[in-house]
Amino acid sequence: MESEQLFHRGYYRNSYNSITSASSDEELLDGAGVIMDFQTSEDDNLLDGDTVVGTHYTMTNGGSINSSTHLLDLLDEPIPGVGTYDDFHTIDWVREKCKDRERHRRINSKKKESAWEMTKSLYDAWSGWLVVTLTGLASGALAGLIDIAADWMTDLKEGICLSALWYNHEQCCWGSNETTFEERDKCPQWKTWAELIIGQAEGPGSYIMNYIMYIFWALSFAFLAVSLVKVFAPYACGSGIPEIKTILSGFIIRGYLGKWTLMIKTITLVLAVASGLSLGKEGPLVHVACCCGNIFSYLFPKYSTNEAKKREVLSAASAAGVSVAFGAPIGGVLFSLEEVSYYFPLKTLWRSFFAALVAAFVLRSINPFGNSRLVLFYVEYHTPWYLFELFPFILLGVFGGLWGAFFIRANIAWCRRRKSTKFGKFPVLEVIIVAAITAVIAFPNPYTRLNTSELIKELFTDCGPLESSSLCDYRNDMNASKIVDDIPDRPAGIGVYSAIWQLCLALIFKIIMTVFTFGIKVPSGLFIPSMAIGAIAGRIVGIAVEQLAYYHHDWFIFREWCEVGADCITPGLYAMVGAAACLGGVTRMTVSLVVIVFELTGGLEYIVPLMAAVMTSKWVGDAFGREGIYEAHIRLNGYPFLDAKEEFTHTTLAADVMRPRRNDPPLAVLTQDNMTVDDIENMINETSYNGFPVIMSKESQRLVGFALRRDLTIAIESARKKQEGIVGSSRVCFAQHTPSLPAESPRPLKLRSILDMSPFTVTDHTPMEIVVDIFRKLGLRQCLVTHNGRLLGIITKKDILRHMAQTANQDPASIMFN
């Protein structure tokens, strides 16, 4: 036992050293990944051996071989741990789907035996809906918590409600009768910090004191957020959507969707939003929802052992996340389809719909905004738009596309600099500096001092007689009869001009700060800042067009549609269109964005302008670069994400991409029954490949199957522990029948159960277009290349990504993970 344990240590150390020293391209991650997965992590109970399902893995294609191998496998015990994946590795979609079908067949075949089996099969069929319901409930509850806490903490920067400390500004003045028409948010119960500390409410002294307290609170929230992230859950920073896209395409990141990440992300999101940084909470809410989905899926063996099924739940969870972030359930489903998911079968569509529905329902019953709406900026005007307004809408689309392209380039350049130079060595300091600069510049301008969601709401709201902000300070014609809805176009007063100046400054400030804020080490989303930028630009354009229509109502275009005294132009609509255009320019969403925006605003009449602006911004943005911000971040981090939207149009053949290349050592293969345990262990230690093809013999090179490195390691280790007589010189037999051996040779080790008997093969003359298509559609990890029926080489997903990077003139060495 003692010596065996030492041997284990030595064995692992050797394999670890070989991993770090191997110069082969298919090296595993530096060793961090290999270490992590052999311990029972919080989120991964697979190694406990309590789940046997995932190990009973016979990769037959059905057919006659099935029953006999089944029998043989029943004789061997299933090995716990086989069929699981290392951290930072890609899953094998085909294998997972086969496992799931096996499990389903087994449960169905036993269904008729007894009532208990019947209940088990019903439970199995329903467990999907149960997981999705629980995820929706949890997402809705957490989103409500985040909204209420963020509202309160944001107002904490200004002051505090003495009568009830847990009310924010609006809630504090809710029941008060002292609010006036002009100053709707002044009430005696709400005290600003200046009033509490120095006793004055007005005057330069109180302004400075308010300024200082604002900066103090902003800095302390930001510092608290980044410390919590650093100490408890470093994976909780950033937006989360690029990593979730990669996970949904088949990558494994252990701990990214775990309990601690969930808790820290929820808490620090509130702090980050409250500190006034230029970020939003939508992307992190998607991450939070996916964490809930992942955690709940571990309660059901159907999902916890099968990585492909788990990703169905994660797709549904991301729909729930967007649904509670925006109050847009249908938009959430479309967002999950368009942006986040990789495979989206019909079943996932229904489950996503249901998850979004449950989450929206829970959020509404918690009622965070006190007015039965899900999102703060729900506007309800129905003024029509006119055909000539399409021209400024398209202009706004162009602005959105240009801004999107600029933002993506600038942000990626800044993130790359942070990654590779010493700027990235001080994450806490960086967050504090960004928060300080934001707070110092944001306070003087009333539009940036506002919470960004409230700013958007104010910009979306059209000016009626009931508004009294400076943005609505038009010169009223006192003699005209007052009808509430149809206020005619009026000339702007002084308040409007000063508001426009302040909005321009706010626009420039937000554009610059968001570039530096997206990607810092606190949870940060991008949707709300983009919408704010677009809304500001749109409102400015809207007011400009409105004034143009008023002062030049005799021009041809206005004469047709805009009579004098009619309410022609709605600047709030321009703000809406601008917001959609900017968000589309940066994320390159189309359908889901339009649906989200009209679910947000209830403006069904405005679908055509929204679509026009979003299409224009997508075209303009695509002219500068095909990737949205999330794909750009995926490429920056080198995640192995095979984008389904990119086309591969080069005429290379499989023989050009496969390994081994001309000057490389020959392909590392295992033979069917000629190798001993020592040979296999040496091969595993000397190379760092993730898997080895198994051939019949070195002369014939005829393919038998494919064995994964991790499975081999686990199987051999467990055989040494559990089976008697397995020593270094025992023969390893992958075939069905062991070869006849001389009498005194040690007992052979049968490893047929871990062999993948149906690896995918292509010939060496297959065009790479087809190979890339196969990888995308089937979700393969590797593919063997044959020539005249004999095994020639192997193509892995990483090879394909490198090849695509090379043909696109990018750096192929930037593909980091396996």
Next chain:
Amino acid sequence: MKLLSLVAVVGCLLVPAAQANKVRESSEDIRCKCICPPYRNINGHIYNQNVSQKDCNCLHVVEPMPVPGHDMEAYCLLCECRYEERSTTTIKVIIVIYLSVVGALLLYMAFLMLVDPLIRKPDAYTEQLHNEEENEDARSVAATAASLGGPRANTVLERVEGAQQRWKLQVQEQRKTVFDRHKMLS
């Protein structure tokens, strides 16, 4: 066990919502808000009253009526009345839960950063050994845990210690990946 704890957490978050719906009729939580713009020589004004939804209109809420009787209709046409409700219990519960979780995390963070290194000082020698084979840290923990098999002291404290050690190693790995090597999350 996990299922129970998770259901408890979700239940905790949903109970305030359920409670709030029952306590809706508390007088603090509903109001009818009427906004009336400036009219002739009368300034704009906002009126609040705790009335139910069926009484939420200009006639019931706008008191005292600033215009004489015959002008009342014209004035009321300009006003916009809206019924709003909120749940103060929900807000209070959520803020209290949030602040207590933040406080607990702050205490735990202070404990981990200040108190824990002091407690572990007597173990400096074994610490050093562990630090030498830093790569094998996790594996040694796992191997020893696995090999100690049956006669392991299975008390709750030991298990909590083991779980905490494993969690700390995980967080350390994550921190290295994200903050030091910048391999993920830019």
